[in-house]
Amino acid sequence: MAVASDDATRNCSHCDRVIPSSNFDLHFAHCSRKLEKCKICGDMVPRASAEEHFLSTHAPVSCSLCSETMEREVLAIHKGENCPQRIVTCEFCEFPLPAIDLLEHQEVCGNRTELCYLCNRYIRLRERIGHDSRCTGVADNIAESSRATRPVERDRVPQRRQPNEFSRKRLLFTIAITGIAVLLGSLLFQRKTEHSQVH
Template sequence: MAAVNGSGFSTNFCAHCEREIPIANYDLHSAHCKRNLERCRECQEMVPRMRAEEHYNEFHAPAVCQLCGTKVNREHLTIHEQEKCPRRMVECEYCDFPVEAAHLPAHSDVCGSRTEMCIPCGKYVRLREKYVHDVQFHGESDDTGITREFNVPRGSGSSASDVSHRPLPHSRGPPPVASRHRLIFTFAITGVAILIELLPTLAPILHGCSTSSRAWKHPTVFDAVAYCWWGK
């Protein structure tokens, strides 16, 4: 049945390709369409009959993911490899270490439980709670670059005035006891390492001021120093 399209031309509907064809071209189109075109059973597009199998293999034939071995339509393979494959590598938001997507939840659960010291306030905060901590207690810079202060929830033991008058990094009070202990331990280990490294140089010098044969038999810094002062 003839119809008139928006351009004012009369058209006939082709039942094979389901398109409106100008009446002047309908007979030629009808003969060509049925003989040379067929509808793809996957995407419903009209493709040349002689290239139907090639079209199917190129766009719709199952492809195997090289990472997980899953079979997906070839046209969806890229999306699968980049967004859905359980063995694709993704970065942990806490440590930026690449892990398999299937293992990310377990990794993030452990990694996010690690604590780091907040520089402005000296408190140890879990990594998964760091953003909320910064927003609640130290403000957050929005897209305008303006720092906004947030009210601290009731019952937290702090007030809004505490937040607005928090000490700057360079004016913070003394570090926590645990931090001081770690610092002292670090200095002690460093000092021992330096003494061990200088031992070959100090031992002959210190032995030179002692006439005791024991100092030569026991070339240690402590023996050398002891006999240098009290061994004569």
């Protein structure tokens, strides 16, 4: 049986595959003429489309975001984790922006302050998470001086802003009225002078 099966197959030297003896001549003629072994992956590919196989399977690709050229195996990782132009979001304001700008943006964004309603202090956004877990709801010694003024300041702000806006509106209104009066006055004056010239 073993001898019989050895006779039943032959090894194709071109593609290095085991071929049934009955098909061998036909296979070899076709294989050696039409196919070639890809030097990179070892697959047998049609000679006519060898270049296409290389371009679509092995040729380096360029990232559509930053146009850097790389092996196609790493493209997905590059786009998801390494590309400087991939879109990420700021951890403080959740604004989407290219990764390359993130550090600089967060440097500024994280320095903004927000009022902690528990201890009534202004906390930098970058320190907010740590602060929230530590905040006792009582202003500590460092904030002692600002604690005295801040609630007053906070109460005063809305009262101060309203008259401000109100008086600004009144001022604009006054200016408008004055403007109209001046305009009417000059028109009347013009008419008077025209009349007097006619007479």
